Amino acid sequence: MNIKEILTATIDFFKKHKIPDSRLDAEVLLAHLLDIERIQLYVKYDLPLEPQEVAAYRELVRKRAERVPVAYLTGEKEFMSLPLVVNKNVLIPRPETELLVEYVIDYCQDKGIDGPNIVDVGTGSGAIAVSLAHYLPAARVLGIDLSAEALAVARLNIDKLGYTGRVKVIKGNLLKPLLKMEKDNVDIIVSNPPYIPRNELGNLSPEVRQEPWMALDGGKDGLDYYRQLIKQAKAVLVRGGIIVLEIAYNQGKSVVALFDDDWEDIKVKKDYAGSERLITAALV
Ligand SMILES: C[S@@+](CC[C@H](N)C(=O)[O-])C[C@H]1O[C@@H](n2cnc3c(N)ncnc32)[C@H](O)[C@@H]1O
Incomplete structure (x- = not known):
């Protein structure tokens, strides 16, 4: 799975769970996980993610769907x-x-x-x-x-x-x-x-x-x-x-x-x- 694919899937998932700002949250969480600036996600759209990165991101996404605030997930x-x-x-x-x-x-x-x-x-x-x-x-x-x-x-x-x-x-x-x-x-x-x-x-x-x-x-x-x-x-x-x-x-x-x-x-x-x-x- 590359960055573009996982973001698209996550935004859909957040929309289904009625998360406000679904795109922003999906991007902020992924940028945090990969330790890069949000803007870099666009530059690296085709970059494939490691299986452990996908698993860690899914965990953050699951918690966000339970309405844990983004700042508590990123810690900043x-x-x-x-x-x-x-x-x-x-x-x-x-x-x-x-x-x-x-x-x-x-x-x-x-x-x-x-x-x-x-x-x-x-x-x-x-x-x-x-x-x-x-x-x-x-x-x-x-x-x-x-x-x-x-x-x-x-x-x-x-x-x-x-x-x-x-x-x-x-x-x-x-x-x-x-x-x-x-x-x-x-x-x-x-x-x-x-x-x-x-x-x-x-x-x-x-x-x-x-x-x-x-x-x-x-x-x-x-x-x-x-x-x-x-x-x-x-x-x-x-x-x-x-x-x-x-x-x-x-x-x-x-x-x-x-x-x-x-x-x-x-x-x-x-x-x-x-x-x-x-x-x-x-x-x-
Ligand atoms: C609305 S928060 C403000 C936190 C921070 N100053 C800010 O603006 O982001 C209120 C804070 O008051 C603290 N607090 C509640 N009752 C208090 C009390 N009786 N004496 C001192 N602090 C109290 C809470 O623990 C909380 O950290």
């Missing part, structure tokens, strides 16, 4: 142009979350903040923490997560990309580790917390339902984590420090209402698709 996902390791213990970083990172980079550049102390709450794969360290060369970032398994992935990414000096991670419940240490020297708190209302979790796509529940479940109304974080942040931020939170498209008004008079400059930002995606506020 690009975020802010950085290649990150992912597995089933972490949320797969989403392109929408890049907006949060870009906002913080622009904010630091505009304000001339050189070496900010940043805390990333619910760091997961470390996507936000590592990319902030990458694009803000003097930033120090602390990632916190309640999941020890997620932190193991974050550590892999920190090591692999060479940020062990400036990015640390610790296990903890939201900002509690810092509250205990009575640290109030944080310039910027960022978080993409779990924000899906519990009764909507069942409506998620089969792929998203394979991601860690703990990364998705935002409690009864999806706002549990915002309530706690906004309160805790006051004890941790320096005066004038900011909090930057990712939100769902319909949560802007409800999350704005959680900020009291201790906060100013409360802004909701839209993403490139025009949906509300970020909330930022500064501590008075």
